[in-house]
């Protein structure tokens with residue numbers, strides 16, 4: 001939903017600063033849509049954290065956190081425009097809870113599946129579009145919505161396609177949403193007998209799956225579906241690919257009887273990737289990936 005601009009509560013000088021740098025309502029330009037923009041966006045809405053302070057230090061802040069804006073960059077991704085500090089967490093394109101432009105996530109590699117979570121989608125029309133290195137759209141997925149402003153829900157969706165190097169997060173122009181939990185999975189196949197996801201079609205040998213996060217994480221949890229033998233594990237890696245932690249899944253030793261095992265890996269604020277590795281003679285799928 002869209003809230004009334006806070007500008008009316010601000011003194012004139014602050015209002016002018018906000019209007020010039022971080023307008024959060026009634027922006028008359030740029031309808032949402034996938035944009036072909038360069039990594040250095042010439043119309044970056046908020047260059048510094050100071051530019052995007054919601055209330056400019058003028059009195060009661062009504063409990064609203066100061067926004068921090070500026071492109072985000074990590075070993076795995078470059079995201080712009082980018083602001084944090086919104087009421088739902090995650091990230092968004094500009095300060096405030098008004099009009100938000102689309103956000104581009106450039107990957108430092110190519111992926112076959114990208115997952116993102118939309119925070120508080122109220123209306124139809126919030127989507128993620130995926131592009132290859134030629135700039136062609138190779139996939140698009142729409143987020144669920146609850147039709148109820150004032151009730152928080154989140155929707156997580158995965159877009160798949162060949163050679164994804166960039167996704168654009170597009171919000172319905174009259175719906176305030178933020179974004180979170182962007183990650184990629186390679187390989188990524190669904191439709192197996194146990195549900196969840198796996199690396200190859202069928203129930204034969206599965207190669208390891210690499211999950212990469214745009215933002216470094218402290219803990220990653222996943223459930224292995226039907227591990228029969230020892231040797232299936234999750235391993236956490238830092239931004240250089242060095243292993244930080246490893247955890248082996250439990251197993252029941254009994255093909256034909258379904259069991260599952262949930263394991264986590266921990267490394268405070270430094271997990272960029274995890275590898276999901278299965279024993280060569282064991283077919284397993286995965287589900288319930290979560291991280292923070």
Ligand SMILES: [Ca+2]
Pocket residue numbers: 120121122146147148149150151152153
């Ligand atoms: Ca809602």
Ligand SMILES: [Ca+2]
Pocket residue numbers: 226227228252253254255256257258259
């Ligand atoms: Ca079993």
